[in-house]
Amino acid sequence: MMRKKTIFILLMGIGLLLIAKNWVVKVAKAEIRGKPDFLSSTVSQVKKGERVKSIKEENQGWLLVEFHNGRKGYLHRSAVEGAGSLSGLIPGEKGARDEEVALAAKGFNEQVERKVKESPGYNFRDLDWVLNRSIGSEKVRQFVTEGKLR
Amino acid sequence: MRPMAIFIAVVLAVSLPAQVNMGDLFNKAKKVKETAEKVEKVADTVRPINEEEEYYIGRSVSAHILDKYNLLKNETLTAYINLIGLSLVINSERPEIFNGYHFAVLNSDEFNAYAAPGGIVFLTRALVQACENEDQLASVIAHEICHVVAKHPLGAIRSNRMKELAGIGMDELTKGSAQVVDLFKDSVMDISSTLLINGYSSSQEQKADLAALELLQASGYAPMALLSMLHKLESREVKKSKVYATHPRAADRCRYIAKTLKQMEPADESMRASRFRKTMTAAGL
Numbered sequence: 142m143m144r145k146k147t148i149f150i151l152l153m154g155i156g157l158l159l160i161a162k163n164w165v166v167k168v169a170k171a172e173i174r175g176k177p178d179f180l181s182s183t184v185s186q187v188k189k190g191e192r193v194k195s196i197k198e199e200n201q202g203w204l205l206v207e208f209h210n211g212r213k214g215y216l217h218r219s220a221v222e223g224a225g226s227l228s229g230l231i232p233g234e235k236g237a238r239d240e241e242v243a244l245a246a247k248g249f250n251e252q253v254e255r256k257v258k259e260s261p262g263y264n265f266r267d268l269d270w271v272l273n274r275s276i277g278s279e280k281v282r283q284f285v286t287e288g289k290l291r
Numbered sequence: 292m293r294p295m296a297i298f299i300a301v302v303l304a305v306s307l308p309a310q311v312n313m314g315d316l317f318n319k320a321k322k323v324k325e326t327a328e329k330v331e332k333v334a335d336t337v338r339p340i341n342e343e344e345e346y347y348i349g350r351s352v353s354a355h356i357l358d359k360y361n362l363l364k365n366e367t368l369t370a371y372i373n374l375i376g377l378s379l380v381i382n383s384e385r386p387e388i389f390n391g392y393h394f395a396v397l398n399s400d401e402f403n404a405y406a407a408p409g410g411i412v413f414l415t416r417a418l419v420q421a422c423e424n425e426d427q428l429a430s431v432i433a434h435e436i437c438h439v440v441a442k443h444p445l446g447a448i449r450s451n452r453m454k455e456l457a458g459i460g461m462d463e464l465t466k467g468s469a470q471v472v473d474l475f476k477d478s479v480m481d482i483s484s485t486l487l488i489n490g491y492s493s494s495q496e497q498k499a500d501l502a503a504l505e506l507l508q509a510s511g512y513a514p515m516a517l518l519s520m521l522h523k524l525e526s527r528e529v530k531k532s533k534v535y536a537t538h539p540r541a542a543d544r545c546r547y548i549a550k551t552l553k554q555m556e557p558a559d560e561s562m563r564a565s566r567f568r569k570t571m572t573a574a575g576l
Contacts, residue, residue: 167342168389179381189343202384220387248456249344252467253475254351260476263354267362271353271395271411274366276373281381284374288425288563290511291382 164206164221166191171221172278173214177203180282184214192224340445340453346389349409351479352444352486356405356413359487360397363416368396368574375425376412376432382509385440392439394432402527405486406435408444420576421523425567426516426560430507434517437502443495447485448478493543500544504551513558521545 172183177199185208187193193206193216202218258265285291340348363369376394380386392410399415406412412435414428422428438444452474464471485491491499504514525541 168387169343169346171387179386202386217387219385248464248471249340249347249475249478250467251347253472254347256467256472257351257476257479262358263351264357264362265350265354267357267364268350268354268411270362270364271357271369271393272390274369274373274393274395275391276370276377281374281377285378285511288378288511288566290378291509 162195163224164193164195164204165224166193166220167222168220171216173206173208173216175214177201177205177215179217180278180285181215183278185209185212187216187220193221340448342389345442345445346409348445348448348475348478348482349407349411351475352407352482353411353413355479355483356397356407356487360399360413360415363396363398365396365574367570368419368576369394371570371574372396372414372419372428372432375429376436379429379433379436379506379510379512380410383436383440383506388439392436402524404431404435406438406444407486408439408442408482410436410439412436412439416576422520424516424560425563426507426513426558427520428567429510429512430503430514430517430520433503433506433510433512434499437499437506438491438495440502441495441498443491443499444482444486446495447482449481452478452481496544497547500548501551504548504555508555508558511558513560514552514555515557516560518545518548518552521548 166187166189168189170186170188173185173187174181175184176182187208191208193204193208195204195206196213197205198218199205199215203215204218204221205213206216207213208216257263372394376392380392388410390409392412394412394414396419397413397415400417401415402418402421404412404414404418412432414431414435418431419428422431456471456474459468459471490496500517503517507514507517521541521544525545528541
């Protein structure tokens with residue numbers, strides 16, 4: 142009887158640890174918003190490798206997250222990947238995220254691109270022109286509203 | 292050793308019979324270790340491309356496309372197609388991507404569009420000029436976004452390249468050795484060949500078409516616009532455009548799109564007509 146109780150308490154503990162899920166930002170930067178909507182105002186920004194904790198999962202892939210020492214806001218699920226709740230104790234759950242993030246960056250990266258740039262057949266100058274044309278959230282919001290889009 | 296490999300090794304070890312002599316135990320232990328190593332090796336050969344790598348591959352694919360075609364550096368037009376693209380992206384299944392989505396126009400008479408990995412999308416000037424309204428332009432952009440969302444460009448990389456990359460040691464990876472650079476260049480060429488010469492498979496095109504219809508509807512654009520654009524493509528195919536010679540025929544695509552459209556709500560594009568005309572005039576098209 143005592144043994145069953147111990148197992149039950151242990152399972153409950155593991156369950157509680159799994160509820161609040163940890164995530165790592167996988168994109169260069171992502172905006173945290175006041176509402177679960179890309180057209181809502183930006184509260185803050187998180188960068189690649191930063192950790193957030195989701196408190197609640199909303200519709201359409203939005204997560205209510207806790208970030209930067211207790212601040213809260215909405216982040217889209219596509220900006221993060223699971224960091225694992227039990228630091229790699231469960232098979233398939235990934236732990237040691239910092240090491241993995243560092244390892245993942247060692248493949249096809251900026252350093253490799255620098256060497257590719259020495260070869261003919263690539264026009265990175267015009268690519269910079271394309272990537273430097275940035276459009277802010279406010280302009281997108283205005284465009285969507287004016288065009289009666291969603 | 293990976294947690295999964297350890298887990299399987301432990302399960303195998305626990306399942307050993309209790310009554311064994313030391314020799315048997317040694318052999319079993321050796322077998323368990325070999326099995327765990329095999330599990331780890333198999334896991335390693337499937338090396339997924341992460342977001343950052345996708346972005347860097349996409350940069351080089353785009354730089355290669357920009358070496359083949361002239362970029363149309365038209366601020367008005369580029370801002371307009373970026374606004375259309377971003378209005379669609381926020382309703383897609385992959386709104387966040389490593390460095391955001393970018394859209395540009397190639398100064399070409401060909402009727403075509405390309406999506407590089409990492410969300411860099413190109414439309415040709417002739418294709419933009421063929422559009423009669425914003426919704427038609429959005430339909431082409433939506434189709435290309437859906438290729439990126441489904442990671443179709445990355446799928447063009449031959450599987451042996453990723454297996455080879457998985458086998459490269461940490462030192463070589465850190466240094467960005469010649470072997471890594473060659474693998475990178477080969478992967479870029481695999482994708483570029485698919486985009487510029489061979490085209491996607493019929494099934495990939497169909498998936499992108501059907502997802503584009505959903506994306507247009509979710510964003511408030513008229514899904515019917517995709518069908519109009521494919522009719523334009525069909526008429527060009529009749530003239531035997533070499534560009535689309537290897538792509539699935541537009542007529543086939545029109546058939547399944549028309550069928551899907553019957554289940555969708557129509558949308559009015561007239562409220563966007565004025566800004567489309569103004570932008571095209573300002574862009575000099």
